[in-house]
Amino acid sequence: MRILLGITGGIAAYKAANLIRAFSEQGHSVQALPTQNALRFVGRATLEALSGAAIDNDMYQDVHEVRHVELGANADLIVVAPATANFLAKLANGIADDLLMNAILASTSEIYVCPAMHTEMWQNPATQANVATLRSRGIYVMEPASGRLTGTDTGPGRLPETEEIVSFVMGKKPLSGMTVTVTAGGTREPIDQVRYIGNSSSGRMGIAIATAYRDAGALVRLVACNIEIPVPAGIEVIRASSVADLDQAMNLPSDIMVMAAAVSDFRIDKPFEGKLPRGEARTMSLTPTKDLIADFAAKNPDTFCVAFALTEDGADVETISQGKLLTKKVSAVAGNSVSSLGSEIGEITLVTKLAVLRESGTKIELGRWLVGAISKTMSKA
Ligand SMILES: Cc1cc2nc3c(=O)[nH]c(=O)nc-3n(C[C@H](O)[C@H](O)[C@H](O)COP(=O)(O)O)c2cc1C
Incomplete structure (x- = not known):
């Protein structure tokens, strides 16, 4: 080094x-x-x-x-x-x-x-x-x-x-030799050549997690969806935009997969070719997208897969995350609330089969906490 x-x-x-x-x-x-x-x-x-x-x-x-x-x-x-x-x-x-x-x-x-x-x-x-x-x-x-x-x-x-x-x-490098993929940011589904369905995810949480894994000595790949903030040195960046791009880009053999990206639940059936002109009313048909982390977990049973559950403010994050743990068949679900989107701070409820853990702080602090909590869960499994 x-x-x-x-x-x-x-x-x-x-x-x-x-x-x-x-x-x-x-x-x-x-x-x-x-x-x-x-x-x-x-x-x-x-x-x-x-x-x-x-x-x-x-x-x-x-x-x-x-x-x-x-x-x-x-x-x-x-x-x-x-x-x-x-x-x-x-x-x-x-x-x-x-x-x-x-x-x-x-x-x-x-x-x-x-x-x-x-x-x-x-x-x-x-x-x-x-x-x-x-x-x-x-x-x-x-x-x-x-x-x-x-x-x-x-x-x-x-x-x-x-x-x-x-x-x-x-000593802060206990994960040397491990390969980690982190997805971050928000996907964009094209409506036409210039418009899209997107979300306000900044990518900060995913970057903080990727950085914490880098600091812990892991080989880290960040699948970055429409992220504008800089990514720290020592992290390989793979760019993706739509759900389909992300699906392809995240298909990497990894010991740990953290799905921090905010993925669109819908895509436009047939995006308009060119730019939709002003004036006329339009009706768009939305098709549900694939549940990428559930699909990845099913295809990669040896990977420790962490899904994120973005819940409305005031919702029962723990119960929702418990539900997603079962339906998505992943190793852990990190529940957070809508108000953390785009913010510097947040709170995470990490639900696994073994425990429910909670932490709040800056996204950098949460990234480190999450990496530690995931490592402890993996060592007990
Ligand atoms: C004998 C002596 C010992 C010093 N030891 C320390 C020290 O151990 N820690 C410290 O923060 N400042 C110490 N200082 C004060 C710093 O030298 C001073 O704050 C200086 O501006 C630091 O410059 P730098 O941070 O650009 O290297 C000491 C000063 C002297 C004269």
Whole structure:
């Protein structure tokens, strides 16, 4: 893996040298990127020698290479250790005033942050609010260790040991070797050449689930139906538009299939060729579409299939999801309500044969929760 290691200006910056060695010994390539202040605490020569790569943290050097974009795009994952209080504040607010901040903001890779600072700085409400913001955006923030700090004080704020940081980053990959297909977005059924029956699904939930599976080490394919928001790096994207397209595109051998796309229940019998002219009244005949996830589950009995049940606000999500579990013959049903369509937040009721689980939060948080809940269900089956 290509790791971009950000190092910021705390007393523990010298420990980044051990981290470079540890990641390199595991076969990863490490590009160290210290802040200007980090170089007051650890020598450039040390970082260059251990990482085997030159270090140049000047934003305005080799401008024609647009290095911040290149560094961000070339990283499979980004680790910042140690992360200062200043860095946490800048990242939470999207401040891009040096090469490290620019590279991170320009990247869609997964990000791991390991804060280290005095206990009072760590516990300061400003720092804690910044950490909460970062976590809600899907950034993994490690809890600092407790112990001896600079000088004679002790308490939480110490940079965890190198091995703990490595397992915090790599231990989040329990699904290495697994293949996952996630469908996302909303289908469009043509009425004529320019009009369609669609829905307001943004694709955010499916992208959050795909990202959580990527972070867990799985090989992820996202079948994206009419999605306009960007898909993070490290996820293979297959585009589809109509139910028929989706049916074809999702036909992939997978260990897990998550059907988060909002699929039209109807299609137009005979779409009009060309553009329907204004003026005349028209009658359209709607034909029910195939139940794609039920069909996929029947054809792929070894795949863990998760259907989504979109219910009206106030409906009994659990009972509806239980019903779909039986009729669709899938492994799990994730019930959510119409108000979550297109929103940043939501609530999921996950129904399996073994249990009913519920969680609410941002879609990024729900994606991670769902991946964990599915993994636990699979391990018990
Ligand atoms: C001796 C010394 C030790 C420091 N240790 C830390 C630390 O462990 N954590 C921290 O957040 N800031 C620490 N600071 C303050 C940072 O260096 C300061 O906030 C700086 O602006 C961080 O810059 P950067 O985030 O761009 O690297 C320390 C400062 C000094 C002088």
